[in-house]
Amino acid sequence: xxxxxxxxxxxxxxxxxxxxxxxxxxxxxxxxxxxxxxxxxxxxxxxxxxxxxxxxxxxxxxxxxxxxxxxxxxxxxxxxxxxxxxxxxxxxxxxxxxxxxxxxxxxxxxxxxxxxxxxxxxxxxxxxxxxxxxxxxxxxxxxxxxxxxxxxxxxxxxxxxxxxxxxxxxxxxxxxxxxxxxxxxxxxxxxxxxxxxxxxxxxxxxxxxxxxxxxxxxxxxxxxxxxxxxxxxxxxxxxxxxxxxxxxxxxxxxxxxxxxxxxxxxxxxxxxxxxxxxxxxxxxxxxxxxxxxxxxxxxxxxxxxxxxxxxxxxxxxxxxxxxxxxxxxxxxxxxxxxxxxxxxxxxxxxxxxxx
Amino acid sequence: xxxxxxxxxxxxxxxxxxxxxxxxxxxxxxxxxxxxxxxxxxxxxxxxxxxxxxxxxxxxxxxxxxxxxxxxxxxxxxxxxxxxxxxxxxxxxxxxxxxxxxxxxxxxxxxxxxxxxxxxxxxxxxxxxxxxxxxxxxxxxxxxxxxxxxxxxxxxxxxxxxxxxxxxxxxxxxxxxxxxxxxxxxxxxxxxxxxxxxxxxxxxxxxxxxxxxxxxxxxxxxxxxxxxxxxxxxxxxxxxxxxxxxxxxxxxxxxxxxxxxxxxxxxxxxxxxxxxxxxxxxxxxxxxxxxxxxxxxxxxxxxxxxxxxxxxxxxxxxxxxxxxxxxxxxxxxxxxxxxxxxxxxxxxxxxxxxx
Numbered sequence: 001x002x003x004x005x006x007x008x009x010x011x012x013x014x015x016x017x018x019x020x021x022x023x024x025x026x027x028x029x030x031x032x033x034x035x036x037x038x039x040x041x042x043x044x045x046x047x048x049x050x051x052x053x054x055x056x057x058x059x060x061x062x063x064x065x066x067x068x069x070x071x072x073x074x075x076x077x078x079x080x081x082x083x084x085x086x087x088x089x090x091x092x093x094x095x096x097x098x099x100x101x102x103x104x105x106x107x108x109x110x111x112x113x114x115x116x117x118x119x120x121x122x123x124x125x126x127x128x129x130x131x132x133x134x135x136x137x138x139x140x141x142x143x144x145x146x147x148x149x150x151x152x153x154x155x156x157x158x159x160x161x162x163x164x165x166x167x168x169x170x171x172x173x174x175x176x177x178x179x180x181x182x183x184x185x186x187x188x189x190x191x192x193x194x195x196x197x198x199x200x201x202x203x204x205x206x207x208x209x210x211x212x213x214x215x216x217x218x219x220x221x222x223x224x225x226x227x228x229x230x231x232x233x234x235x236x237x238x239x240x241x242x243x244x245x246x247x248x249x250x251x252x253x254x255x256x257x258x259x260x261x262x263x264x265x266x267x268x269x270x271x272x273x274x275x276x277x278x279x280x281x282x283x284x285x286x287x288x289x290x291x292x293x294x295x296x297x298x299x300x301x302x303x304x305x306x307x308x309x310x311x312x313x314x315x316x317x318x319x320x321x322x323x324x325x326x327x328x329x330x331x332x333x334x335x336x337x338x339x340x341x342x343x344x345x346x347x348x349x350x351x352x353x354x355x
Numbered sequence: 356x357x358x359x360x361x362x363x364x365x366x367x368x369x370x371x372x373x374x375x376x377x378x379x380x381x382x383x384x385x386x387x388x389x390x391x392x393x394x395x396x397x398x399x400x401x402x403x404x405x406x407x408x409x410x411x412x413x414x415x416x417x418x419x420x421x422x423x424x425x426x427x428x429x430x431x432x433x434x435x436x437x438x439x440x441x442x443x444x445x446x447x448x449x450x451x452x453x454x455x456x457x458x459x460x461x462x463x464x465x466x467x468x469x470x471x472x473x474x475x476x477x478x479x480x481x482x483x484x485x486x487x488x489x490x491x492x493x494x495x496x497x498x499x500x501x502x503x504x505x506x507x508x509x510x511x512x513x514x515x516x517x518x519x520x521x522x523x524x525x526x527x528x529x530x531x532x533x534x535x536x537x538x539x540x541x542x543x544x545x546x547x548x549x550x551x552x553x554x555x556x557x558x559x560x561x562x563x564x565x566x567x568x569x570x571x572x573x574x575x576x577x578x579x580x581x582x583x584x585x586x587x588x589x590x591x592x593x594x595x596x597x598x599x600x601x602x603x604x605x606x607x608x609x610x611x612x613x614x615x616x617x618x619x620x621x622x623x624x625x626x627x628x629x630x631x632x633x634x635x636x637x638x639x640x641x642x643x644x645x646x647x648x649x650x651x652x653x654x655x656x657x658x659x660x661x662x663x664x665x666x667x668x669x670x671x672x673x674x675x676x677x678x679x680x681x682x683x684x685x686x687x688x689x690x691x692x693x694x695x696x697x698x699x700x701x702x703x704x705x706x707x708x709x710x
Contacts, residue, residue: 004388031550033359033396034389041388073557076570103573103700134575185550194549195386195540202428215431218458220489345458 005044007196012048023051028188041188075102085115093124128156137174144177201226233282241312248331260332360399362551367403378406383543396543430457440470448479483511492529499532556581588637596667603686615687
């Protein structure tokens with residue numbers, strides 16, 4: 001539930017970052033993993049920043065705007081491309097994004113323009129065209145020229161075809177005249193990293209006396225050593241955005257202390273803050289004793305929350321290449337306790353081996 | 356439905372190929388994509404050859420054998436590892452695979468052996484141990500020695516930790532003494548290629564006279580040009596296995612013709628066969644006029660079908676590195692028709708441009 005949805009929301013956020021606010025439509029249903037109809041992926045993509053989905057059921061169930069175009073089979077099912085566009089314009093005069101690459105892309109654009117002229121005579125406006133193959137930079141530039149010359153400067157150019165944030169960035173660098181981005185496979189599967197490795201680990205357990213026993217999992221792989229404690233995550237911020245996140249033990253760290261955040265990989269890398277720095281604790285109880293104790297936010301509220309949180313991250317942190325690492329660490333008291341516990345457990349073992 | 360499940364079944368088949376029949380357990384639920392509880396992935400993995408799943412709901416719904424071990428949290432919730440193993444052995448005396456890497460792997464193996472000795476006194480046998488971190492080659496070899504010396508040569512060694520077919524092959528090359536393989540993330544997401552790019556395209560449509568109109572989608576990307584026709588796929592075989600698959604048009608290719616199969620990428624690469632060569636047509640109708648017209652096979656029948664089909668592929672075709680390409684092509688009549696149709700459509704366009 002958490003790994004996958006965080007992954008896809010993150011991927012969607014990256015798409016929106018690179019389009020600099022231009023609409024990103026999620027088109028992934030046919031490649032989504034799972035028989036739930038790609039619902040999770042569509043929902044998470046919307047939460048992460050996508051503007052709409054082509055998944056009609058997801059739209060109905062979650063209130064996500066539904067956007068899409070006709071299929072190639074629509075065009076192929078008519079004797080000519082002109083017939084196909086004309087019939088579509090009759091049925092959907094307010095939603096005319098013509099898919100122009102069934103036979104020859106730029107010829108298709110010209111036929112879309114013809115259909116657009118007829119639409120205009122009837123009092124409607126051409127929505128735009130969609131490119132789904134070929135050299136999207138070249139074709140979008142040429143299509144833009146044709147549309148502008150024909151008097152359709154407002155018509156959108158939608159592009160799709162195995163897009164991801166890197167390809168979008170490259171197309172933008174090439175001057176592509178795309179202004180709506182359809183992203184499918186690479187988004188809904190998070191293609192280049194299709195799993196987020198989050199785990200739950202036991203960190204503390206109440207003993208018979210009602211006290212917390214702190215627990216740790218050791219490992220020869222440092223990354224697999226868990227953190228003990230009754231944990232909370234505190235996010236510090238100032239007027240410019242977020243400063244750092246700190247994992248701390250709620251039983252031992254008190255609000256009056258000045259926090260020292262230790263990098264979990266490098267003990268000598270620390271951030272010292274005043275306890276007066278504004279902050280928010282990120283973990284909130286949802287269930288208590290089997291009951292939901294929190295009013296669950298709407299999908300729109302979740303989406304707004306994501307947007308706000310992303311705005312709190314400095315630009316350098318959101319770079320795709322060599323991003324500035326956002327500081328996340330353990331509160332020093334917890335770090336020292338964890339280190340001590342590891343050493344004690346390993347020493348115990350050494351003593352056992354010597355005995 | 357088809358893309359994802361074919362992908363995961365294929366991935367599972369690759370795992371079983373590399374373990375040479377040793378059990379492969381699907382452990383992927385926590386990383387599966389989608390809120391259907393990873394059911395599709397578990398089902399497809401079983402169909403592809405996995406022997407069991409840790410997904411209890413999938414086991415219940417589809418009749419897949421359920422296998423798994425206790426979690427690290429089981430061990431951590433007790434004062435000592437000995438207590439944890441002992442309690443587990445009391446509760447599950449017939450299902451004792453101890454996860455030994457919570458603190459120190461080889462010390463854990465020794466504690467599993469202690470628990471195994473106590474089990475034997477009570478008339479039960481130690482199932483085995485599971486390694487989930489560290490150097491799986493070294494640790495499995497050392498664990499095997501400890502278990503054998505202690506009189507547990509039958510105890511299994513289960514390994515897991517982001518395994519895939521390549522890591523399993525490498526561990527086997529290193530002499531790892533693993534005999535049961537737990538595979539999760541990399542299997543249920545098909546991590547290194549998380550989408551299979553299958554598409555439906557309109558290939559023929561009946562006109563008002565009840566005749567077939569053949570349809571094609573053109574593209575500047577050759578791979579995106581569709582194939583027209585009322586299509587069937589024929590698989591030819593002899594006593595050694597499969598020879599080739601041929602896509603043909605059922606309306607024009609007759610059973611008495613000697614088939615010539617043309618490589619879709621290279622027109623000069625062909626395979627000629629006699630019409631007498633045994634064959635099977637792979638496409639069977641499931642729905643007709645909205646009704647199911649086929650008795651659907653059970654999951655066991657599907658799994659056996661997969662196994663049989665994989666056995667029909669030559670070993671060279673199933674190699675991971677530089678596999679021998681299995682011949683798949685178009686029947687020459689269909690190939691020529693498609694080529695002619697593409698040329699005619701492109702010529703038409705040229706004439707239009709000249710006009």
